[in-house]
Amino acid sequence: MAFDANGAVLAEPQGDAVVKVRDVVKFFGQLKVLDGVSLDVKAGDMVAIIGRSGSGKSTLLRCMNGLEDIQEGKIVICGHEVGYGQSNRADLRRDVGMVFQSYNLFPHLTVQRNITLALTLVKKKSKAEAQRLAEQVLDQVGLADKMLSYPEQLSGGQQQRVAIARSLALSPQVMLFDEVTSALDPELTVEVLRVMEDLAKGGMTMILVTHEMAFAQRVANQVVFMHKGKVWEAGPTRELFSSPKTSEFAQFIGTGL
Amino acid sequence: MIQFGPAHVIYILEAVRWTVVLSLVAFAGGAVLGLLLALARVSRSILLRAFSAAYIQTVQGTPLLILLFLAYFGLSLLGYRLAPLVAAGLALTLYVGAFLGEIWRGCIQAVPRTQWEASDCLGLNRFQQYAYIILPQAIRIATPPTVGFMVQVVKNTSLASVIGFVELTRAGQIVNNSTFQPLMVFILVAALYFAICYPLSVASRALERKLNVAR
Numbered sequence: 001m002a003f004d005a006n007g008a009v010l011a012e013p014q015g016d017a018v019v020k021v022r023d024v025v026k027f028f029g030q031l032k033v034l035d036g037v038s039l040d041v042k043a044g045d046m047v048a049i050i051g052r053s054g055s056g057k058s059t060l061l062r063c064m065n066g067l068e069d070i071q072e073g074k075i076v077i078c079g080h081e082v083g084y085g086q087s088n089r090a091d092l093r094r095d096v097g098m099v100f101q102s103y104n105l106f107p108h109l110t111v112q113r114n115i116t117l118a119l120t121l122v123k124k125k126s127k128a129e130a131q132r133l134a135e136q137v138l139d140q141v142g143l144a145d146k147m148l149s150y151p152e153q154l155s156g157g158q159q160q161r162v163a164i165a166r167s168l169a170l171s172p173q174v175m176l177f178d179e180v181t182s183a184l185d186p187e188l189t190v191e192v193l194r195v196m197e198d199l200a201k202g203g204m205t206m207i208l209v210t211h212e213m214a215f216a217q218r219v220a221n222q223v224v225f226m227h228k229g230k231v232w233e234a235g236p237t238r239e240l241f242s243s244p245k246t247s248e249f250a251q252f253i254g255t256g257l
Numbered sequence: 258m259i260q261f262g263p264a265h266v267i268y269i270l271e272a273v274r275w276t277v278v279l280s281l282v283a284f285a286g287g288a289v290l291g292l293l294l295a296l297a298r299v300s301r302s303i304l305l306r307a308f309s310a311a312y313i314q315t316v317q318g319t320p321l322l323i324l325l326f327l328a329y330f331g332l333s334l335l336g337y338r339l340a341p342l343v344a345a346g347l348a349l350t351l352y353v354g355a356f357l358g359e360i361w362r363g364c365i366q367a368v369p370r371t372q373w374e375a376s377d378c379l380g381l382n383r384f385q386q387y388a389y390i391i392l393p394q395a396i397r398i399a400t401p402p403t404v405g406f407m408v409q410v411v412k413n414t415s416l417a418s419v420i421g422f423v424e425l426t427r428a429g430q431i432v433n434n435s436t437f438q439p440l441m442v443f444i445l446v447a448a449l450y451f452a453i454c455y456p457l458s459v460a461s462r463a464l465e466r467k468l469n470v471a472r
Binding site: 090094096097098100105106117118121123166167 | 371372374375377378380381382389393397
């Protein structure tokens with residue numbers, strides 16, 4: 001990725017970008033929350049979007065998945081243009097998974113049914129196949145024994161791991177994580193981050209909005225720093241953290257400039 | 258003057274049956290109408306939303322007594338002479354539908370927006386979201402106020418007496434007209450309404466406790 005401080009693209013986008021965000025503008029009423037955001041994410045990238053509260057990072061992620069409409073610009077994920085009309089919504093959903101800050105498990109369904117529901121309804125898998133996949137993803141997040149529990153019987157960290165498993169079961173190309181550890185205490189955060197790190201090692205394309213700076217620095221290979229609705233600074237993690245180009249980013253990571 | 262005797266008591270007791278039947282008709286019809294109205298109120302179509310809102314506003318702003326008059330006397334002027342039970346059932350259905358529609362709309366909207374988002378992100382279409390995610394949760398929220406409203410409906414069936422439908426209240430009036438023992442007669446009538454409604458109230462409270470604990 002290559003951007004100047006205002007988030008304008010310096011280089012032409014790479015051909016193999018699975019996520020392309022171009023000049024996206026988003027208003028909440030009069031408030032401009034995204035002000036010309038562009039970025040590319042390549043397959044296998046783990047991109048951490050960081051920034052202060054209100055910088056527009058969560059909104060950007062939600063726009064990527066069509067949960068918010070955009071007023072200008074264009075977002076293409078896995079070849080599907082996001083937003084505007086419902087026609088390709090199903091294609092987008094097949095390729096993009098999302099995990100939320102508040103887990104959003106279905107409280108009236110068991111862990112197993114939380115996972116198998118979309119497999120049977122959307123992917124038309126047989127019951128046995130869905131069941132097998134549920135076992136597999138739950139095992140992957142270390143919760144194989146919680147199959148028949150209800151969400152309220154699990155800790156926050158466990159719920160979030162189930163939410164990751166639920167998304168993972170649909171084998172998406174890209175996974176979006178919206179501040180998934182913000183509601184958890186440090187102890188539980190660790191177990192969720194470990195699952196995410198495993199995913200990243202497995203080659204999953206991941207975009208996460210996060211406040212876990214140490215985690216972002218260690219695991220993400222690309223970092224995007226957002227400020228005032230713009231991509232203020234972006235690039236490979238090590239480069240960005242070792243030599244911040246803008247005073248805002250330097251201040252944010254606390255090195256001072 | 259005829260003495261208030263066992264025959265009168267039996268006559269009144271038998272009329273309980275019609276109060277129950279009318280309540281059930283009102284509730285079954287009102288539930289179907291109410292569900293449609295509630296779904297229309299939260300639909301994406303402005304037309305459906307506006308229509309159901311207008312219906313609910315209109316009916317909620319009209320006394321049930323007037324709805325009964327319209328269904329019985331009004332329709333007969335137009336050439337549809339309905340039997341008292343049918344007219345009362347119709348008026349109560351329209352009335353219960355409006356109120357349940359509004360109660361259930363609130364319950365559907367009380368399911369957190371994030372449940373819509375999460376199920377949307379999993380690829381569920383709108384019908385699947387309603388059927389598997391939203392309505393099952395809304396029903397839990399809706400149970401206590403719905404049972405509570407049933408109590409109101411049972412009591413409101415007494416208004417059907419004015420169009421000559423012989424339910425509990427009308428039976429009481431008839432017996433009173435021949436015995437002139439209003440205190441005895443209407444205490445009996447009141448006790449019978451209480452006997453129908455009290456179990457419902459208890460059930461409502463029990464459900465409320467149970468569902469609150471579960472959440």
